[in-house]
Amino acid sequence: MSIRVLALIPVAAAISLALSAAVDAVALPLFLDTTGTILATALAGPGVGIATGVVTSAVNTLRNPTFWPFVVVQIIVALYAWAAARAGLFRSFRTAVPAGLGLGVIASVTSTPISYLVFGCTTTGGIALTTALGKALGLPPLGACFFGSFVSDFGDKAVTFALVTSVLHALPRRTAARFPWALRAIGAA
Amino acid sequence: MTGRRLHPFTLLAIAGALPALAWILPAPAGGACTAAVALVLTASRGLRRGLWPAVLTAAPFWVFLRLLHDVPTTIAIGLRITTMVASFVWLAATLAPDRLVEATVARGWSVTAAYLFAATITAVPMLRGRARRIVEAQRCRGLSPRGSLGNRLRALRALALPLVLSALHDVDERALALETRGMVSGARRTPLAPPPDSAVERAARWALLVACVAALIWRLK
Numbered sequence A: 001m002s003i004r005v006l007a008l009i010p011v012a013a014a015i016s017l018a019l020s021a022a023v024d025a026v027a028l029p030l031f032l033d034t035t036g037t038i039l040a041t042a043l044a045g046p047g048v049g050i051a052t053g054v055v056t057s058a059v060n061t062l063r064n065p066t067f068w069p070f071v072v073v074q075i076i077v078a079l080y081a082w083a084a085a086r087a088g089l090f091r092s093f094r095t096a097v098p099a100g101l102g103l104g105v106i107a108s109v110t111s112t113p114i115s116y117l118v119f120g121c122t123t124t125g126g127i128a129l130t131t132a133l134g135k136a137l138g139l140p141p142l143g144a145c146f147f148g149s150f151v152s153d154f155g156d157k158a159v160t161f162a163l164v165t166s167v168l169h170a171l172p173r174r175t176a177a178r179f180p181w182a183l184r185a186i187g188a189a
Numbered sequence B: 001m002t003g004r005r006l007h008p009f010t011l012l013a014i015a016g017a018l019p020a021l022a023w024i025l026p027a028p029a030g031g032a033c034t035a036a037v038a039l040v041l042t043a044s045r046g047l048r049r050g051l052w053p054a055v056l057t058a059a060p061f062w063v064f065l066r067l068l069h070d071v072p073t074t075i076a077i078g079l080r081i082t083t084m085v086a087s088f089v090w091l092a093a094t095l096a097p098d099r100l101v102e103a104t105v106a107r108g109w110s111v112t113a114a115y116l117f118a119a120t121i122t123a124v125p126m127l128r129g130r131a132r133r134i135v136e137a138q139r140c141r142g143l144s145p146r147g148s149l150g151n152r153l154r155a156l157r158a159l160a161l162p163l164v165l166s167a168l169h170d171v172d173e174r175a176l177a178l179e180t181r182g183m184v185s186g187a188r189r190t191p192l193a194p195p196p197d198s199a200v201e202r203a204a205r206w207a208l209l210v211a212c213v214a215a216l217i218w219r220l221k
Helices: A003-018 A020-026 A035-044 A046-063 A065-086 A093-119 A125-136 A141-170 B008-024 B029-043 B047-068 B071-094 B097-107 B111-140 B149-180 B199-220
Strands: none
Touching: A003 A020, A003 A035, A003 A046, A003 B111, A003 B149, A020 B111, A020 B149, A035 A046, A035 A065, A035 A141, A035 B149, A046 A065, A046 B071, A046 B111, A065 A093, A065 A141, A065 B071, A093 A141, A125 A141, A125 B047, A141 B149, B008 B029, B008 B071, B008 B097, B008 B199, B029 B047, B029 B071, B047 B071, B097 B111, B111 B149
16 A cells, blocks of 8 residues: 555545535535545545544444444445445546445345344434334334435435546646545546 | 543544444433534533534435435434534534544554554645635636536636645655655654543543443344
């Protein structure tokens, strides 16, 4: 692992955790807590993405311990982002947003059993409320749990993919070329 | 016992074993015991740094659990979540990242993992501060973060993009700093102030591991 890539991991993890300040300012129901994982994967490959996801979860756990079991979701996100980068899906919003929506489905399918078995579907306030709404709509417990995860993840991952695409295209070519995967992710190599 | 003098690995072992036992041991008695131990540990760090953050983090879970489940299930899962929250709040209040780095270096393990953890912890408040400054600067330039969904998404892009790009520009600076400090893979480093690791603590860590495995075997029988 090169020194530059090693330096990228904590920066990318910190990006995931610091973006909440921007989200709070626009009052949108988003997390963007996988931005760093997706960005690191698109720049430097799956190993770096997985490391970023694990570090993000570990540090987030010190703030809210319930995040740790969801480290699996971060790993799935990194692998999915790697496939998206290989396919050049970060080349435009037209390809990135549908890819993000696909990740939203996969992330909610992955997080539902964790949320159900470990926390009884009570993770964070917003998700618990949508789960309660699903239950009120007559869904079975696991279905209500999936409903809660799906509502929170679907839009969030599409916005995250769009944001990463914006970043990759805004990076100067010379800077992007220093990372092994960046140009391929945007379809420029 | 505040835990400050304990070896970082012992702190991690305690914070890992308590939630594990809470999930393994039969509810609600097992969860009640582990939650009591975890809450006593957090209380030992003081009300402001220990007990209150743990209680305030765990309380919403009890409310949402009651909203979704019956009383016995709420108590069973609530005690487990309380154990997990209190253990990690205690760990966060007690574990100094620099001591963890020294401990891993002293053990001869790769310093990379400890660096990643410690560097992220220090980078987050810095980037959060920068994010707040960007929000203020963009507002001064007339950015309105309210209105329709499209407006808000455009505002989010205007706030997030400078933050992420500036953070990526820091990577080169950090890489240079790491290089000048000899942070290359495989290099053996010398710990300057390794935390003392007594035989009693090492035995206690093994005992915690054995307790978790024994409890798991007993439950699976």
